[in-house]
Amino acid sequence: MTQKKIYALIMLISMLAVMWVGLIDTSRSLTQTAAALTVTAQMNSSNYRLRQTANLSGSISLGGSPANNLLVTVEVKQPSPYGPYSYRTLQVGNATMPLLANVSSIYIQDVSGNSIDTIKTGSQMQIGMTVYNIQSTVITIYATTTVFDENMVPLATNEWTSTVGPEQTVGSKFQITVPSSATSGRALIAGCVYSNDPASGGVPYSNENDFYYCISRTQTGLFGLTQPSPQSPQNTPGAYNDPIKLSPAPLTGNYSVYVLAQSSPTVMASATTSFTVQSTTGIPPQASFAYYPPNPVVNQTVSFDASSSTPEGYNDVITRYDWNFGDGTADYITTGSPADPTASHVFTQVANYTVTLNVTNNEGLWCTTSKPVNVWIGVGPSANFTWTPPQIVINGTVSFDASLSTPGSIGTLTNYLWNFSDGTGIFNLTVPQVNHAFTQTGSYNVTLTVVDSLSRTASISAILQVLNSTVKLYDLNHDGKINIIDISIVAKAFGTSPGMPGWNPIADVNNDGTVNIKDISLVAKNFGKDP
Numbered sequence: 001m002t003q004k005k006i007y008a009l010i011m012l013i014s015m016l017a018v019m020w021v022g023l024i025d026t027s028r029s030l031t032q033t034a035a036a037l038t039v040t041a042q043m044n045s046s047n048y049r050l051r052q053t054a055n056l057s058g059s060i061s062l063g064g065s066p067a068n069n070l071l072v073t074v075e076v077k078q079p080s081p082y083g084p085y086s087y088r089t090l091q092v093g094n095a096t097m098p099l100l101a102n103v104s105s106i107y108i109q110d111v112s113g114n115s116i117d118t119i120k121t122g123s124q125m126q127i128g129m130t131v132y133n134i135q136s137t138v139i140t141i142y143a144t145t146t147v148f149d150e151n152m153v154p155l156a157t158n159e160w161t162s163t164v165g166p167e168q169t170v171g172s173k174f175q176i177t178v179p180s181s182a183t184s185g186r187a188l189i190a191g192c193v194y195s196n197d198p199a200s201g202g203v204p205y206s207n208e209n210d211f212y213y214c215i216s217r218t219q220t221g222l223f224g225l226t227q228p229s230p231q232s233p234q235n236t237p238g239a240y241n242d243p244i245k246l247s248p249a250p251l252t253g254n255y256s257v258y259v260l261a262q263s264s265p266t267v268m269a270s271a272t273t274s275f276t277v278q279s280t281t282g283i284p285p286q287a288s289f290a291y292y293p294p295n296p297v298v299n300q301t302v303s304f305d306a307s308s309s310t311p312e313g314y315n316d317v318i319t320r321y322d323w324n325f326g327d328g329t330a331d332y333i334t335t336g337s338p339a340d341p342t343a344s345h346v347f348t349q350v351a352n353y354t355v356t357l358n359v360t361n362n363e364g365l366w367c368t369t370s371k372p373v374n375v376w377i378g379v380g381p382s383a384n385f386t387w388t389p390p391q392i393v394i395n396g397t398v399s400f401d402a403s404l405s406t407p408g409s410i411g412t413l414t415n416y417l418w419n420f421s422d423g424t425g426i427f428n429l430t431v432p433q434v435n436h437a438f439t440q441t442g443s444y445n446v447t448l449t450v451v452d453s454l455s456r457t458a459s460i461s462a463i464l465q466v467l468n469s470t471v472k473l474y475d476l477n478h479d480g481k482i483n484i485i486d487i488s489i490v491a492k493a494f495g496t497s498p499g500m501p502g503w504n505p506i507a508d509v510n511n512d513g514t515v516n517i518k519d520i521s522l523v524a525k526n527f528g529k530d531p
Helices: 002-022 484-492 516-523
Strands: 029-034 038-043 055-064 070-077 084-092 099-109 119-122 126-135 137-148 154-164 167-176 185-194 211-216 239-245 255-264 267-279 291-292 301-305 318-324 334-335 342-346 352-361 367-374 386-389 399-400 413-419 426-429 431-437 440-450 457-467
Touching: 038 255, 038 301, 055 154, 055 255, 055 431, 070 211, 084 154, 084 239, 084 342, 099 137, 099 185, 099 211, 126 137, 126 185, 126 516, 137 167, 154 167, 154 334, 267 352, 334 342, 334 367, 413 431, 457 484, 484 516
Parallel strands: 119 211
Antiparallel strands: 029 038, 029 267, 038 055, 055 239, 070 084, 070 255, 099 126, 126 167, 137 154, 137 185, 185 211, 255 267, 291 301, 301 342, 318 334, 318 352, 352 367, 386 399, 399 431, 413 426, 413 440, 440 457
16 A cells, blocks of 8 residues: 555544544633644634734643644634635644645636736635645545735635545636725735535645735736745744734624644644624724825826725725815715715825815714825926928928927827917927928027926927028938938838828929829939039
């Protein structure tokens, strides 16, 4: 018989042994003994309310001495008829007993099946887990996945059973919506495998596998989140602890706690205890909000999101959000059951503002919170332009191009204002290119002003000299020569007509509205001639 088959037989014997051992209730501290192993389970209180931590702890002894190097399974069940609240498989010391399986992977995806490591609150995500049977025999598993937020508040649990062939892998996925009340930051998913539901005597088939992901208030995606080192075992021989965090809106009633300690396939003990979550009527909501961008500038739209606010009671809802932006404008208020937690605002002056949020729940109770919002001028746009030809003559078409202008740190360029200072007025365009002809000689101060989407402006000027001569046919750049430069001007605009990208009216030598082979031919025939 192979070693793997021997392990499988031992685990079967252990399951029968733990089913034989009864559960003995001794008020809030209960003890069971099997094969000289003893474990206790007690809470630090019998009653809790929302957001509190129900601290579970206990002692473990083997033959009367503090036990070490073992696994402790903890299952917490919510009030009937609701299911499990959380599962954990804790290590005390270096547990080295042989196991039948391992959690080979835990991963998260968006609803389309794309891999992600960061999920936005209020969004849906899929959690997947795979289990590998390391034995050479078929096993039946009871697998669990518990999803926590950054504060280790359980958001959801999933339990599934499957038969796994020898040295085969099996997996399961489930979908949850990350609640708006979930605390953002690095959060944990715990994957465990048992022979059965721990509350029914199931023993661990694997160590717990922990996977870290990120909860965000602003975005979902794959951002290269690194996985930290596995959580360290609890290193106090003869003791274990598991802080059970309660959500902002927990179910009220009695919670049952099941504990199983196991030091070898045949040496185990179990204990149970319970605690009560009291009614939360009369507790005010908690106000909280975030805003984006974190460093807004004048005239930029700032988005505010108060979805992290919580009603602080089971089945309570926030029915009113009252925003005061601290700039003298009227409050922005949303109502409903629930009310919309989002708002947007534009600050028109550089200043340090205090934004205040007041939230009210369906019991009429309220809470306020404030944050400073510093609005700065930001880096504005810059103006720049070029023109061709470099030598300008009376009635000659000059092409001006402001594409080198930039919008600055945020926003986009929306308008280009040209003043040619020749009495033709100001040309307000939405594209960076414009053509213009000067009808008289002299020096002209051409000014470009660009405007961005935040109404910020920048200007630049250049002095252009218009010569007292007429346009020389085929000398397209007016340098006094008909050469390869003139041919290249036509070639660059070849195939274009007015309104098309790359159009250059100078290149339309025969003025037929299209730059084509005829224009190249005319310039080529006069190549090298005196214009």
